[in-house]
Amino acid sequence: MLFNSIDFAVFLPIVFALYWFVTNKRLKLQNFLLVIASYTFYGWWDWRFLSLIIFSTLVDYSVGLALKKQENQTKRKILLWTSILVNLGFLGFFKYYNFFLDNFITAFSFFGTEIKANSLYIILPVGISFYTFQTLSYTIDVYKRKLEPTKDLIAFAAFVSFFPQLVAGPIERATNLLPQFYKKRKFIYSQATDGMKQILWGLFKKIVIADNAAEYANMIFNDSSDYSGSTLVLGALFFTFQIYGDFSGYSDIAIGTSRLFGFNLKRNFAFPYFSRDIAEFWRRWHISLSTWFRDYLYIPLGGSRGGIWMKIRNTFIIFIVSGFWHGANWTFIVWGALNAIYFIPLLLTNNNRNNLDIVARGKYLPSFKELISMLLTFGLTVFAWIFFRAENMEHAFSYISQIVSLSLFEMPYFLGIRKAAMIVGFIILFLLIEWIGREQQYAIKTLVSKWKKPFQWVFYYLIVMLIFLYGTTSKEFIYFQF
Amino acid sequence: MKRFIRHIILFSSIVLASIYFILSQADGYSDPFYLKFTTPQQKSLIIGTSKAAQGIIPSVIAENFDIPVYNYSFSINSSPFGPKYLESIKHKLSQKKRDGVFILNVDCWSIASRCTEPNDILSFRENNTCIAEMETVDKNPNLSYLLKYMSGNYYKILHKPAVALLHDDGWLEVSLSMDSISVARRTKSTLLNYKNKQSIYKYSSLRVDYLVKTIDFLNEFGDVYLVRLPVSPKLMAIENDVMPDFNNTINQIVNKTSGYLDLTTTNDLYKYTDGVHLQKESGKKVTEEISKWIRNVEAQQKGTKKGTTVK
Structure with a gap:
């Protein structure tokens, strides 16, 4: 369902009325309504891909609870990687499978080896990059003990699928959005x-x-x-x-x-x-994605704490991955790399926070x-x-x-x-x-x-x-x- | 909450009332087809593509004949002969009287399809146009048309672009600069467009069948006249390439009508805005020619039978 469509103009007042009037402001019922509304909103495009969201929700919910109980660090890591592999596995298959296959074939043919492989006709599920990153943030934060895992499956499902930001962000952090599903909401004019x-x-x-x-x-x-x-x-x-x-x-x-x-x-x-400057631009453009990469990729890689080469490496990684996140095409990768080239002089001269x-x-x-x-x-x-x-x-x-x-x-x-x-x-x-x-x-x-x-x-x-x-x-x- | 709801309802009401007011101001400047779906049902019709929409002027016929004829022609994409156009004609025609005059503009494009299988009725190019989808063709204001086909162009209701004006009688008056450079530029572009069509458009026997069905239907309500409008010699060459035996095809069905007037023999006498469409003044001359011819045919018909080819 598009925000700029008649469908949404009808959908929104209905959900609004049910949310504030029919649920009688009961929290559980409101959250349940939001899940149903969100699944309807998403299913409007293609209901088949709802199964991906539901599966991802169940996996991360279970991993979160298991992480709470588990004290063994190796087992905790296994749980974290299970969540990462499931989420990135879906993303990789639906978004990048044909890209890697095509480039693999091109690379081999460059060395004179002909490879016959069938590319698949894959439809990209709408918003998969957004909700995947959102759920990943939950598991990683629980793993790092920054966040208490939730026992409330409905609240968690509502967090993963919350319809206003489900298909194109902002990519919410569990630390910000999830607690809002536990609190009683009040209508404020x-x-x-x-x-x-x-x-x-x-x-x-x-x-x-x-x-x-x-x-x-x-x-x-x-x-x-x-x-x-x-x-x-x-x-x-x-x-x-x-x-x-x-x-x-x-x-x-x-x-x-x-x-x-x-x-x-x-x-x-x-x-x-x-x-x-470009550093300021990236603090102001798609903030939820930039900060996601900063917190879950750039800082774990060492950020800007190491030597010059480490700074350059990390900057290139974060920008290229950010470009690649946008789509399986070399144009996005070059776009990311170009921004890294713009950014590095500022970083190396300590002018990136001017x-x-x-x-x-x-x-x-x-x-x-x-x-x-x-x-x-x-x-x-x-x-x-x-x-x-x-x-x-x-x-x-x-x-x-x-x-x-x-x-x-x-x-x-x-x-x-x-x-x-x-x-x-x-x-x-x-x-x-x-x-x-x-x-x-x-x-x-x-x-x-x-x-x-x-x-x-x-x-x-x-x-x-x-x-x-x-x-x-x-x-x-x-x-x-x- | 009550205050919020009250404000939203009040604001929405003002907005909706304004939108309704703006939509009700739509006229012949706003859209090249809109008035065709707002005017009342008609007794006499001009049927065809954009050549006829611009080139046959009802007011000129009215001057000669004192018959109000309505121009119900659209474009090469919307109104070739087929089930959808026939259905729309049925909606537009007032079926109470039987003394109507029907001028059918025929050319090779209106009996051709641009699909791989030219007789595949489900792939006909007009299937998703207003011709096919509008059941109400005589309601003013016609909100369903405005909401469906003018979406994204509502500013035209207020701006009133001066190039095209659809008159109440269905004539689309196009006022373009006729200096030689502008005409040459438009003609080059349009002919290139038609050259591309040349390989895509294929003769469709099913469209000819629907031309016959249209004639049969209209015959019940008056006299049907077939007209081939003049075009620039360069387009003529393309049309001859697309369907060299076009006149033979038409001559096979002409006995069902009151006659066939092929004006392409006088192509050089007229001016065209883009090589395809008649310039306004030329349109008047052509319409006068058509009026004279109809008067002659009517005079002849009093003594002879139907099916006269006049060149």
Whole structure:
């Protein structure tokens, strides 16, 4: 079920009404309802893959309980690896099987050995990378004794499958989300209206910004050989806003929806395109994944505590794995490696934690230096996105080589350039609102809070109307495929 | 909680009322087909693809004949002859009177399919279009059309793009720049598009059967006239390649109608916006030609039988 669909517009009020009115606010019943609602939400795509979620839930629930009882360190390790192998096994099979097979065959044929192997037609279960990482965090935290395992299977199933963030995050930590299923939830008006505002802003980002930008990004990337260098630059920029609007829009809707049910999810984006260096960008982009890799991969590998080579190795590992997490394609790996290359100079010169605070806090405008830093970081990010969006490495290189040509100085031209100009206007408006609201959790949180109520309503009404008038037909979220 | 529910209901009501108001403002500028599904049932119809939608002007026929004819033509994708278009025609036709006039625009594309098996009815290209899916064709505002087919384009209701205007009588008036560079650019692109179609579109005997069924059905309610509209010589060459014996095919069924007018013999006399569609002024001239021809045929019919080919 898509957040930007009529189905969800019907589903959400029904679940909301049942949750607050019919369950009589009884915790167990509410959790049970959330499990049923979440399975319905997921099963809307393909009910067959529900079995994976249920199996994963049962395995991690049992491993958690077994870890509590077990004191023998070797046996505890075996239990931990059982959970890791089951979860990563599913992920590996569904997401990476054909990739490894194809590369294995290519590698052997390079040395003159022909291997005949059949690749499988495998459908990737929606959101598998997200819920796999979420359940893994539970087992690892229980193993490290950072978290008490739960005996409440329903609460655990609700934690694994919680529908607002099930298919595209934020990837929640058991330490944050699971305890919320044990506590009695209370309906708070301000929390609910805040949730509604965040949903509205998320829908605007997704439907008006991302989906419209996608039309042109897809058109230009799909037939990139037909366009001038300047048009290809525009294509890359459209994709830059498409992916941000799409993914951060999803996160906003997920967080806002959770708040309607009395839950607080982790923040996933913090205005990343206003970052002054790549290290800051990665503290602000897909925060739940970056921190997951930091805590469960980078730090166990030694983090930045070792020598220079260890720092470089660990940085490359975390970025390449992060790229690979996005999909079984060399383009994602190169995207990750490129970001590592951007990041390493900052790390080696101890400049990776220079920009911890939000840019130009308390000011209307950034300083000239900040502006240049932001533009430079944005430019590097746009360049990296070309690899992320390209179909394959050949496509990425041909796209870049066409940009670096004399046609870069031609006037950009493509079909529908007039509507595109309108979309550019929306992107500028969007950036302006994001800039004004950059010190908040999401851009419009307090943007109009000082206005009189009727004016506030007019503001939200205008956003709804923009979504209605300028939205495109409902499109899937990009991150569903990861 | 009560306050929250109250606010949500109030806000949603305002939003829904606004959306309804905006949707009810949809007109001939908003969408090239919308008004075809909002106007009342009609006694006389023009049937065909976008060539007819733009090239046959009901008001010109009305000037010559004093007959209100409605242009119920769509596009090459939506309205080739087949079960779905026939069904839609049945919905649109007021079946109370029997003195209607029906002008059927025929060309090689409207009796061809672009599927591997040209007679595979389940793969017909119009199966998933508004023609196939809209059962209500005379309701104003037609919310089901607006919600299903205009989704993603609602801004056009307010912006009113000036290029295309669908008139109340079904004529799609297209106003494009006719300077030689613009025409050449559009013609190049459209002809390339048709050249690609050349290898994909195949003659379908089932579509011809449905053309006959359409004629048979309309014959019950008036006189049916077949017309082949002029096209640019370059498109003509493509059409001749696709179906060299197109006129023979039509001549085999012409006796079921009041006549067949092949205007492709006068291709050079008219202007085209893109090599395929008649420019407005040329459309008026062509419609006048058609009107004159119908008047002649009617005069002849008083003394002779049906089935006259006029060139």
